[in-house]
């Protein structure tokens with residue numbers, strides 16, 4: 018009983034001050050408090066950010082649409098007859114229902130199932146049944162104008178076939194938003210070839226959405242947690258690698274060059290319990306790397322603030338969209354792709370190698386578990402804080418060593434400014 022009282026008092030009196038103004042210590046309320054989560058939606062997802070919503074290849078023709086999200090907020094991405102891509106809230110202006118029920122499809126208009134209010138492919142209201150009532154009775158007020166009651170529309174931009182939306186009408190261009198270094202890596206993956214969607218999967222993860230960014234700004238864990246990564250030489254201490262952060266700190270790219278597992282230094286192996294000597298693959302083609310990108314890296318994992326991961330893991334390519342669902346859970350929506358012009362063998366290779374990642378991927382499942390462990394630790398031990406102190410030589414920003422947390426600190430430098438905390 019005493020404990021419960023203490024916690025309630027603590028929550029009521031919380032004033033959200035970052036401890037000692039020190040980025041090497043993160044308070045748990047950043048990940049666990051509903052009030053913080055709601056402010057994130059307002060200031061980050063609905064604020065001045067470009068949010069990933071779709072690939073152009075998912076809506077290639079006029080009338081094509083796909084359901085998506087900006088933060089937790091449901092949106093529809095639709096291509097209109099004039100070829101433009103539009104994004105608007107999936108929420109009827111009449112009674113707020115999520116009117117678009119299909120995950121994707123092709124249509125001439127959207128009709129809300131509840132009262133059949135109808136919208137065009139740009140989100141304009143074009144039809145209200147019984148607007149004038151019946152036999153002179155009922156209906157909408159005489160001064161109701163459909164032109165004034167369209168869906169809430171978002172700003173849209175596309176870059177190399179990737180579609181982003183924003184609640185802000187004053188966004189910088191997407192290249193400026195990324196900054197030159199992260200843009201270079203983005204364009205190495207989206208190199209101008211037309212994308213071909215290979216499939217989707219989605220799953221929920223029992224953790225705060227920011228932990229996924231942090232996992233991919235944390236090269237330290239990669240060599241310790243992931244048996245597969247280490248044993249088959251994808252990322253090992255001593256590999257050529259880079260943990261890039263953009264100037265603002267919000268975006269990042271974890272990049273590495275694959276090495277021959279046989280050449281891993283003996284002292285590095287000793288530090289890495291994950292290394293399993295003599296483990297081999299039954300399917301040797303699985304780890305083939307077919308050079309196709311203008312890049313010195315065989316693997317890049319880009320974290321594009323606030324909701325996109327771009328995966329270029331040798332030849333398996335995908336985008337992951339983070340959809341937060343409260344402070345303790347997020348949904349991950351994956352779209353795997355190749356390029357038009359890939360032959361059947363290349364498509365098979367991309368799909369086969371895709372087993373590295375995904376909800377139960379040889380690497381991915383371990384990250385998913387780790388994120389749950391962290392959230393559990395924070396939720397079950399109240400008022401905690403934890404450490405991101407690795408690599409003190411680099412306060413916040415790009416790291417040229419894997420044994421660093423400076424990219425996580427860079428993200429929180431940005432997060433604190435965006436949140437006013």
Ligand SMILES: [Fe+2]
Nearest residue numbers: 232239243384
């Ligand atoms: Fe990982």
